[in-house]
Amino acid sequence: MLKLRINPLVVKDLKSIHDYISEDNEDMARKIIAEIYDCFEKLQQFPAMGAELSKRVSYKTDYKYLVHDVYIIIYRIHYDYIEIYRVIDRYQDFIEILFH
Numbered sequence: 001m002l003k004l005r006i007n008p009l010v011v012k013d014l015k016s017i018h019d020y021i022s023e024d025n026e027d028m029a030r031k032i033i034a035e036i037y038d039c040f041e042k043l044q045q046f047p048a049m050g051a052e053l054s055k056r057v058s059y060k061t062d063y064k065y066l067v068h069d070v071y072i073i074i075y076r077i078h079y080d081y082i083e084i085y086r087v088i089d090r091y092q093d094f095i096e097i098l099f100h
Helices: 008-022 026-045 094-099
Strands: 003-006 062-069 071-076 081-089
Touching: 003 008, 003 026, 026 062, 026 071, 026 081, 062 094, 081 094
Parallel strands: 003 081
Antiparallel strands: 062 071, 071 081
């Protein structure tokens, strides 16, 4: 199993997701965050399960992505670890968020 590294931006992403959902339902916020962490663990075991981001954008990139519910988990596979780079809402302009 690969080691897991989480970009500090992911902490902010998850806090924003939690805060937004918890305005209406605290239990659901905790559930969604737990499900996202479960996805991180699955990616550690099966890093190739996501799709190539370069197929969704007009240029070559080594990022991959995995969709969970309405969230996109952006990550990279390195030699001995997987890096979770961002977790964003699929309705956001993820190209703008990632590359500008």
